[in-house]
Amino acid sequence: xxxxxxxxxxxxxxxxxxxxxxxxxxxxxxxxxxxxxxxxxxxxxxxxxxxxxxxxxxxxxxxxxxxxxxxxxxxxxxxxxxxxxxxxxxxxxxxxxxxxxxxxxxxxxxxxxxxxxxx
Numbered sequence: 001x002x003x004x005x006x007x008x009x010x011x012x013x014x015x016x017x018x019x020x021x022x023x024x025x026x027x028x029x030x031x032x033x034x035x036x037x038x039x040x041x042x043x044x045x046x047x048x049x050x051x052x053x054x055x056x057x058x059x060x061x062x063x064x065x066x067x068x069x070x071x072x073x074x075x076x077x078x079x080x081x082x083x084x085x086x087x088x089x090x091x092x093x094x095x096x097x098x099x100x101x102x103x104x105x106x107x108x109x110x111x112x113x114x115x116x117x118x119x
Contacts (some may be wrong), residue, residue, distance in 0.1 A: 001019055001020075001021050001083075002019070002020050002023060002025070002026065002082070002083060002084070003017055003018065003019050003020070003081065003084045003085065003086060004017070004020065004026060004029055004084075004085050004086075005017050005020040005084060005085070005086045005087070006018065006087050007027075007048070007086075007087070007088045007089065008089050009041060009089040009091055010105065016112055023081065026072060026085060027072055029087075030065055030068060030069045030087075031069070032063065033042075033065055033087075034065040034069075035069075035107055038093070038102060040101065041063065041086070041089050041091070042061065042062070042063045042088070042089070042090045042091070042092060042093050042095070042096045043061070043062055043063065043065065043068060043087060043089060043090075043096075044058075044059060044060070044061050044086075044087070044088040044089075044090065044096045044099055044100060045059070045068060045085065045086070045087050046058065046059045046060070046086050046100075046103060047082040047083075047084060047085045048082065048086075049085050050082070051062070057103075059098045059100040059103055059104065061097065061100060063092065065091075069108065075076040
């Protein structure tokens with residue numbers, strides 16, 4: 001069983017959770033989003049496994065839902081191993097990247113080291 005956690009730009013209340021199976025339902029959900037997309041939304045997609053202690057997720061940011069669907073279709077085997085998908089909508093890339101930075105803050109690659117690197 002998989003879950004989609006969807007937070008639209010105009011979130012009123014709690015983030016909706018949609019439980020689904022099989023994984024193709026995620027692609028259908030993104031197709032539904034694209035039907036109502038007016039081209040003024042930035043999407044952030046990430047995923048995780050409920051019981052995983054490690055951060056194994058990646059963050060995808062785009063305003064092109066077709067590109068997002070393409071990423072999911074090309075990696076369908078990888079994504080079948082995940083349990084929860086999070087789709088957030090934003091009015092700007094600035095907001096989406098701020099969330100991405102927050103999501104990856106525990107990664108050693110999140111921030112540049114101060115003092116520079118000697119060649």
